[in-house]
Amino acid sequence: MKKAATMIEAKTKEIIKKHGGDKSSLIAVLQDIQEQYNYLPKDALATVNEEMEIPASRIYEVATFYNTFSLNPRGKYLIEVCAGTACHVQGASRLMDKLQRDLEIECGETTKDNMFSLEEVRCLGCCSLAPVVRIGGDIHPYLTQDKIPKILGNYRKQG
Protein backbone atom coordinates (compact mmCIF):
# COMPACT_ATOMS: atom_id res chain seq x y z
CA MET A 1 0.00 0.00 0.00
CA LYS A 2 2.86 2.29 0.95
CA LYS A 3 4.55 1.58 -2.36
CA ALA A 4 1.38 2.58 -4.26
CA ALA A 5 1.23 5.83 -2.28
CA THR A 6 4.86 6.60 -3.13
CA MET A 7 4.23 5.92 -6.79
CA ILE A 8 1.18 8.20 -6.80
CA GLU A 9 3.23 10.87 -5.05
CA ALA A 10 6.06 10.61 -7.62
CA LYS A 11 3.64 10.72 -10.56
CA THR A 12 1.82 13.71 -9.06
CA LYS A 13 5.11 15.58 -8.58
CA GLU A 14 5.90 14.92 -12.23
CA ILE A 15 2.50 16.33 -13.29
CA ILE A 16 2.95 19.41 -11.09
CA LYS A 17 6.40 20.00 -12.57
CA LYS A 18 5.02 19.69 -16.11
CA HIS A 19 2.59 22.51 -15.35
CA GLY A 20 5.24 24.71 -13.75
CA GLY A 21 4.06 24.26 -10.15
CA ASP A 22 2.19 27.53 -10.12
CA LYS A 23 -1.01 27.80 -8.05
CA SER A 24 -2.93 28.95 -11.13
CA SER A 25 -2.36 25.57 -12.78
CA LEU A 26 -4.41 23.70 -10.15
CA ILE A 27 -7.22 22.72 -12.53
CA ALA A 28 -4.82 21.51 -15.23
CA VAL A 29 -2.92 19.47 -12.62
CA LEU A 30 -6.13 17.91 -11.30
CA GLN A 31 -7.24 17.13 -14.87
CA ASP A 32 -4.00 15.24 -15.53
CA ILE A 33 -4.29 13.34 -12.25
CA GLN A 34 -7.91 12.45 -13.07
CA GLU A 35 -6.83 11.24 -16.52
CA GLN A 36 -3.99 9.20 -15.09
CA TYR A 37 -6.01 7.38 -12.40
CA ASN A 38 -9.60 7.90 -13.53
CA TYR A 39 -10.19 9.61 -10.18
CA LEU A 40 -8.33 11.85 -7.74
CA PRO A 41 -6.53 9.61 -5.23
CA LYS A 42 -6.13 11.03 -1.69
CA ASP A 43 -2.34 10.67 -1.88
CA ALA A 44 -2.25 12.73 -5.07
CA LEU A 45 -4.31 15.51 -3.48
CA ALA A 46 -2.04 15.49 -0.42
CA THR A 47 0.96 15.90 -2.74
CA VAL A 48 -0.74 18.81 -4.54
CA ASN A 49 -1.42 20.36 -1.14
CA GLU A 50 2.24 20.13 -0.07
CA GLU A 51 4.02 20.83 -3.33
CA MET A 52 1.82 23.64 -4.63
CA GLU A 53 1.11 25.08 -1.17
CA ILE A 54 -2.62 25.19 -1.89
CA PRO A 55 -4.93 24.66 1.11
CA ALA A 56 -6.71 21.29 1.14
CA SER A 57 -10.06 23.12 1.42
CA ARG A 58 -9.41 24.92 -1.87
CA ILE A 59 -8.35 21.69 -3.61
CA TYR A 60 -11.52 19.89 -2.45
CA GLU A 61 -13.65 22.87 -3.45
CA VAL A 62 -12.34 22.62 -7.03
CA ALA A 63 -12.39 18.80 -7.05
CA THR A 64 -16.05 18.68 -6.04
CA PHE A 65 -17.22 21.61 -8.19
CA TYR A 66 -16.38 20.10 -11.58
CA ASN A 67 -18.22 17.02 -12.73
CA THR A 68 -15.17 15.66 -14.55
CA PHE A 69 -13.42 15.10 -11.24
CA SER A 70 -14.18 12.16 -9.00
CA LEU A 71 -12.94 11.55 -5.47
CA ASN A 72 -13.88 7.88 -5.72
CA PRO A 73 -12.40 5.33 -8.11
CA ARG A 74 -14.37 5.18 -11.33
CA GLY A 75 -14.73 2.33 -13.76
CA LYS A 76 -13.22 2.36 -17.22
CA TYR A 77 -16.43 3.74 -18.71
CA LEU A 78 -18.42 6.44 -16.96
CA ILE A 79 -22.14 6.18 -17.74
CA GLU A 80 -23.85 9.53 -17.34
CA VAL A 81 -27.64 9.43 -17.44
CA CYS A 82 -29.03 12.86 -18.25
CA ALA A 83 -31.70 13.89 -15.78
CA GLY A 84 -32.35 17.31 -17.32
CA THR A 85 -35.94 18.32 -18.08
CA ALA A 86 -36.10 17.16 -21.71
CA CYS A 87 -34.58 13.77 -20.91
CA HIS A 88 -36.69 13.40 -17.77
CA VAL A 89 -39.86 13.94 -19.79
CA GLN A 90 -38.69 11.31 -22.30
CA GLY A 91 -38.21 8.67 -19.63
CA ALA A 92 -34.62 9.05 -18.38
CA SER A 93 -35.56 7.52 -15.02
CA ARG A 94 -36.58 4.27 -16.75
CA LEU A 95 -33.15 4.17 -18.41
CA MET A 96 -31.51 4.68 -15.02
CA ASP A 97 -33.60 1.83 -13.54
CA LYS A 98 -32.65 -0.48 -16.39
CA LEU A 99 -28.94 0.38 -16.10
CA GLN A 100 -29.02 -0.17 -12.34
CA ARG A 101 -30.67 -3.56 -12.85
CA ASP A 102 -28.38 -4.70 -15.67
CA LEU A 103 -25.18 -3.50 -14.01
CA GLU A 104 -26.35 -4.61 -10.54
CA ILE A 105 -25.24 -1.33 -8.99
CA GLU A 106 -26.91 1.81 -7.70
CA CYS A 107 -26.39 5.27 -9.17
CA GLY A 108 -23.01 6.55 -7.89
CA GLU A 109 -21.44 3.08 -7.77
CA THR A 110 -18.92 1.16 -9.90
CA THR A 111 -19.31 -2.42 -11.14
CA LYS A 112 -17.18 -5.10 -9.46
CA ASP A 113 -15.15 -5.62 -12.64
CA ASN A 114 -14.34 -1.88 -12.64
CA MET A 115 -15.82 -1.58 -16.11
CA PHE A 116 -18.66 0.89 -15.51
CA SER A 117 -19.54 3.69 -13.10
CA LEU A 118 -23.07 5.02 -13.12
CA GLU A 119 -23.91 8.66 -12.46
CA GLU A 120 -26.74 11.10 -13.02
CA VAL A 121 -26.00 14.48 -14.60
CA ARG A 122 -27.91 17.66 -15.40
CA CYS A 123 -28.45 18.39 -19.11
CA LEU A 124 -25.75 17.14 -21.46
CA GLY A 125 -26.52 20.00 -23.84
CA CYS A 126 -28.21 17.99 -26.61
CA CYS A 127 -31.83 18.08 -25.46
CA SER A 128 -33.24 17.55 -28.98
CA LEU A 129 -31.77 14.01 -28.83
CA ALA A 130 -33.54 13.16 -25.54
CA PRO A 131 -33.36 10.87 -23.77
CA VAL A 132 -29.58 10.89 -23.82
CA VAL A 133 -26.98 8.81 -22.01
CA ARG A 134 -23.24 9.44 -22.35
CA ILE A 135 -20.96 6.45 -22.00
CA GLY A 136 -17.19 6.92 -21.96
CA GLY A 137 -17.69 10.27 -23.66
CA ASP A 138 -19.97 8.90 -26.44
CA ILE A 139 -23.49 10.29 -26.69
CA HIS A 140 -26.24 7.69 -27.12
CA PRO A 141 -29.30 9.58 -28.41
CA TYR A 142 -32.98 8.58 -28.28
CA LEU A 143 -32.04 5.74 -25.98
CA THR A 144 -34.55 3.07 -25.06
CA GLN A 145 -34.30 0.33 -22.43
CA ASP A 146 -34.17 -2.47 -25.01
CA LYS A 147 -31.00 -1.04 -26.61
CA ILE A 148 -29.07 -1.00 -23.34
CA PRO A 149 -27.88 -4.66 -23.14
CA LYS A 150 -26.36 -4.51 -26.62
CA ILE A 151 -24.66 -1.17 -25.97
CA LEU A 152 -23.17 -2.41 -22.69
CA GLY A 153 -22.07 -5.60 -24.44
CA ASN A 154 -20.24 -3.58 -27.09
CA TYR A 155 -18.28 -1.66 -24.44
CA ARG A 156 -17.45 -4.91 -22.66
CA LYS A 157 -16.15 -6.36 -25.94
CA GLN A 158 -13.88 -3.33 -26.41
CA GLY A 159 -12.51 -4.15 -22.94
Ligand code: FES
Ligand atom coordinates in the same frame (compact mmCIF):
# COMPACT_ATOMS: atom_id res chain seq x y z
S1 FES B 1 -32.03 17.60 -20.80
FE1 FES B 1 -30.89 15.89 -21.43
S2 FES B 1 -29.54 16.76 -22.87
FE2 FES B 1 -30.61 18.46 -22.11
